[in-house]
Amino acid sequence: xxxxxxxxxxxxxxxxxxxxxxxxxxxxxxxxxxxxxxxxxxxxxxxxxxxxxxxxxxxxxxxxxxxxxxxxxxxxxxxxxxxxxxxxxxxxxxxxxxxxxxxxxxxxxxxxxxxxxx
Numbered sequence: 178x179x180x181x182x183x184x185x186x187x188x189x190x191x192x193x194x195x196x197x198x199x200x201x202x203x204x205x206x207x208x209x210x211x212x213x214x215x216x217x218x219x220x221x222x223x224x225x226x227x228x229x230x231x232x233x234x235x236x237x238x239x240x241x242x243x244x245x246x247x248x249x250x251x252x253x254x255x256x257x258x259x260x261x262x263x264x265x266x267x268x269x270x271x272x273x274x275x276x277x278x279x280x281x282x283x284x285x286x287x288x289x290x291x292x293x294x295x
Contacts (some may be wrong), residue, residue, distance in 0.1 A: 222250050236268020 226243055233240040251259045
């Protein structure tokens, strides 16, 4: 009986010492999170990319603008090394519109848009 009591008491003692450390970590993490939300430019950067640059389809001018803006954002944030590397990016070019017809009992005209790799 004394052995079990001692084991339980030792376990509870260890747990009681861990709780303040975990609480301190939680407080520190919360403080960092609040600092980021209140004073960082992350949301401003995201807003710029979404609202000003807009959709960034591969190979589009907007994709290139987003790359350049992100490069600038990283430099402005204090990154000491930021590289731009060239790469081949496949992209699509919209082809000419075509007319299509389908017959189910009678002929129906449908609009077909073909997208071809460019």
